[in-house]
Amino acid sequence: MVNIIPIFLILLSTLLSSSHGNVIESRLCGGRVFVENTIVIEAPVHEDCHWDIQTQEDRILVITALNGDLKEAQEFLAIHDGSGKESPILLVENQKKHERSRKDLPVAVYTTQSTASIRFKKAPTSNLQLKIQKAVECPFSLGTESQCGRVVDEVSCYCATFTKRNHGSQTSYCNSHIMKLLTLETNEKEQAIHAAWGYESYFWTSLTDAQQEGHWYWQSTGVNLYPGYANWCDTQPDDANGEDCMHINYRATGCWNDYACSLQFDAICQAIP
Structure with missing residues (x-):
């Protein structure tokens, strides 16, 4: 109030x-x-x-x-x-x-x-x-194969890049545009992202346990995942073959999965005041 x-x-x-x-x-x-x-x-x-x-x-x-x-x-x-x-x-x-x-x-x-x-x-x-x-200022795109918008609220900005890169390269790509790789702190925010791009691709987020196995945190903000909102798929994360980065997979399952950070996926960047 x-x-x-x-x-x-x-x-x-x-x-x-x-x-x-x-x-x-x-x-x-x-x-x-x-x-x-x-x-x-x-x-x-x-x-x-x-x-x-x-x-x-x-x-x-x-x-x-x-x-x-x-x-x-x-x-x-x-x-x-x-x-x-x-x-x-x-x-x-x-x-x-x-x-x-x-x-x-x-x-x-x-x-x-x-x-x-x-x-x-x-x-x-x-x-x-x-x-x-x-x-924050919100560009209309970040260049080739990208889209931006006020996806969550009036003050923040989100941009999807449809150029596939590994997790580290997508992190650097967002940073180079004065943005950060996506964080998903609430279900409301995730649903807004889903409504904008949910059925178009697999997107890297900034959630990772690369520094310490099993200790997941949002790299973009330095905030630990737990206690907090999570949307893992059944049996995930399973760290199969050293999977240390999380991507959202709405197209198939509508939940989170851990994958090897070296794999190439699209990504969503965010800028928050």
Whole structure:
């Protein structure tokens, strides 16, 4: 549940907020806000309110409407791609759609940099709330035989590469594109990946026990598999002939199997804020 920030605390901090899921009350007419993860801004009751929004330098911002329609809200506000008044205005209708993004994600506007400004030209006629999140940039592809999209949520990015490589080469390939080889921490995330690419290939993930037999961990994050979500096939992992890497095999079984890391499969890369 989001918390309301007391007005006097915001004023004492020079209108600077940096916590997860904060709501900035509508009585405030503009200010400067740093987005650590997520903030919610209520539309002001005044005209000519101006918000300067910033997140960490290697991330971008995504803006959605919690209630109401963001496209219709453009009648009342302008979202600038950058902090200057002369920065380009971002429009919902100009946002390009990734081929593999989830269709049920909310209508959103993405910046191309770590700063944005929101200028309310007039007070909305409804109780409009803007949700502003830190996000990663998402390419449309990583080159030949690849697809990308907002597969899990609005803020992360996933790219499938259909060029077969061994586990180490796929890890390096993802890293070279400032991404990591896939992790699957929850069933919800796995189902989202399955919905996007589940029946198209066998994909390497970053799960491995190469360092210590039987000790499985996600190489991309350094997090141990257990205790945690797992979806091994029956009798797996069996370490047949020294199998130390895990791939997902939805096309045949819909579960996980361990294979020799030297084998060549496709892969999914991820970038998470």
